[in-house]
Amino acid sequence: MAYEYDHDCPFEAFITNLGKYNEGELVGEWVKFPTTSEELQKVFERIGIGSKDDFGNPYEEWFISDYDCYVDGLYEKLGEYENLDELNYLASKLDELDDHDYNHFQAAMQISDYTGSIKDVINLIDNLDKYEIYPGVESNADLGHYYIEELGMMEVPDYLADYIDYEAYGRDVAINEMGQFTDYGYVRDTQEYFTEYYDGDRENIPDEYRVMDFKVSGEKERKTMNYETFKQEFAEDIKEKLYERGYDDVRISFNNVEKTNQNYEAMSVVPEGSNVGVNFNIENAFANYEHTDDYAGVLASATMVIADGLDRAPAIDVSALMDYENMKEKLSVEVISADANADLLANVPHDRMEDLAVVYRFVMESSEDGRASILVTNNLIRFRSLGEDFTEENLKKVIAGEKEPPEKIPERKEAKPEKRKFDLVVDIQKKMAQGKNGGYVQWAKKYNVKQFAESILFLQQHDIHDKETLDALVDGSSAKYHELMKTIKDAEEKMAANKVIKTHIINYAKTRETYSAYRKSGYSKKFYEAHRDEITLHKAAKEAFSKLPDGKIPKVKDLNEEFARLLSEKKAAYSEYKKIKKEMRDYQIAKQNVESFYAAQQM
Structure with a gap:
């Protein structure tokens, strides 16, 4: 399968020696996923995992400092401390999809609520039937025509066909189904049950996808801990890890947390001098440790979550x-x-x-x-x-x-208050x-x-x-969404054309001598049969050049600069597109909920 920009893997990760990184040295290596256990073991050896520092302590920990991702919508799901077995499981399952199912997956990624974690995305791949796609349906009007004419959702006599507001009908269908228009057509959730085949437990990843089944040289043996021992050691280690991230001193305590739909024991982490901290589910951390036996991985993941929570903690008066x-x-x-x-x-x-x-x-x-x-x-x-x-x-x-x-201070009533x-x-x-x-x-x-x-x-x-404001926001966000969608598609079309012309230029240069010899041979059939592929490429390039607006062949350098500019424009538009898509969906859902609520009052 070819991923975005013809890459041969869904993503690459820069695996970095954490100890060296904390010492101010970036030591790491790019790894393509899916990979193998043997390849990862060699990478770990090359970046110094298992070697010892100047004090004789082994470098045991690693993290992922960067990703190159070639699957739309996946990059933001990938974190610094992802489980490598889980990453490999995801990459392998993506690689196993054919082109049709991969497009189905990409469309589902744009609408599904099950994309919040690597575990969710893995399960999404096995739940694609939950999402129905209508390729080529790109607007409310398209959807209206498709439902009425293709699916036969409404019988319309020919003499009335021109009087149907297909756009309004399609908009109502999209809102009622909470469907969305994506790069792959219209997508709707069939409301079928989403089955969780993979529960996030490393032990339940099939053996053929696991890559961390080797022992790092110099890795310390750690005795199995019970829950109470785990809590105390974990608290001390979290303090140390947070210190490395700039939190000089934190207070840690344990308490029971009661929330809607869940109760658990939490490790409360509060920076010194602050009245706001983070509650971390210590029971889940211990369960992960028991399932994976990867204390360092659980600790690294917890450190990331807690530090992120402290960074985002609101200031409360x-x-x-x-x-x-x-x-x-x-x-x-x-x-x-x-x-x-x-x-x-x-x-x-x-x-x-x-x-x-x-x-x-x-x-x-x-x-x-x-x-x-x-x-x-x-x-x-x-x-x-x-x-x-x-x-x-x-x-x-x-x-x-x-x-x-x-009121704390009574005010004089000089006039009647306005009616609310x-x-x-x-x-x-x-x-x-x-x-x-x-x-x-x-x-x-x-x-x-x-x-x-x-x-x-x-x-x-x-x-x-009021409803008028809500309606205006729904219409405004929808218009902005389609404007950005057009900007992205225009950029993609120009990028595709850019790549085609660049390919023709390269092919033309490579085959020019062969074609010159062919011409000198008097267009010999024997010469043609011996060099058919090269001559065909050369002719295709000349034909493409003849169709250029001014007939002038652009320079590869100029094409590269144009491609970089278009890619930058697409990324900027896509970043805004993701934001406005969520905003539009929030407005649409709010509108639908309000309308259904008031409709119920008439019962």
Whole structure:
């Protein structure tokens, strides 16, 4: 299979000696994936893994300092401390795809929710039937025509065919199916079950794909640890690794964390002098250690996650947390499964709606990477942490828009306050908090309530308070998406033409002497048969040159510069394209959820 720009492998990784890197020396080597155990062992030896430093300590650890990736959408999934067996498993499965299935995979990568990790992408390859592709369908109008004319979704008499708004019909289909137009055509999720064939456990990677089955020379033997021993040693090692990353001193403790849908023991890591830290699931880390017996790999991965969390930790004003007037603006609701969170619900105020529950959160900060929020608990209310008016009853009234918190400093009322305008978010939250409408209960059973709650948070974050604004944002982001798509396709077409002409120039130069000899032979049939391939290439090049706009053959140097410029433009557009695609999808999902929610109120 040929990957992007005719490469013969899906990606390459620059495997680097971590010890040498920390000493200020970059020692590493590029490795093509898929690879073999024998080749990796030689690479490790060449970059000094297993050799000893000046103090006699062996270099045991490595990381990946760079990737060259030739599969669209995969680069951002690849991290510094990926498991090499898992990388090889992924690369091998990609290599096993034929051209048709590879295009199917690339299309699925652009729409699937299962692309967050290497494990997800591996499983995606085995779940391609979950995604249906209509090649050549590139717009709402195309989709409308395809559904009506090809799939027969609507009987339209010939005399009415010219009166059908195919674009509007196609747009409605795409929104209802949450489908997307990709470089490979229209793609939709069939809603079939996504099967997790690979659970992320190295032991479950088939033997033929494993490459880390050798022992590094000089590697220390490490006795198997129980959970308590692992916790203590892991905490000390994390401190040391974070110190190497610039966190001079951190406080580490262990505590139980209760979250919606999960409870676990966490290792809390807080920088000295800070009131914000990171909770790391120590139970998962120990489970990974038990499954893989790769303590160094688990430690390296944990260090990366914790350091990244500390780098992204929001700055929180603790005094603001005690101000109810300030905090009420951050109040939001979350709909969760009541049965799955029975223990959690025993300690938090909530409303039950059959098998669902509404809980309350203060959203402190939100971004594309996620949100930082505080769950409202019974203890928070019991101790009146935010003042005497901070009660469960008032929480519900604020969410429903029925109550404003009291002003700390009464203001003179010189005029009647304006009548509160209709607010889309407030109205929805009010109906959710009441939870008494039969239509809503049926709607909540049918639709993804978690996704709906995220849509409401999305509306709040983007200051969207009416349907007209939401509609305008859907249309605007869709127009920008298609504009960027056209820019990318135009660049790709020019790059493809550039490569063709460059190939012809090279072929012309290589075959010029042969063709000259052919001409001097009087176009001998015998000479032609002996040099058929070279003469054919030469003729094809001359024909291509004759079709150039000015008939002038460009220089290879100029073509290389043009290709580099086009590639740069494509990358810039693609970076913005990925952002706007997510933005457009968020707006479309929010619009669909709002419309289905209000439709349920009519039941």
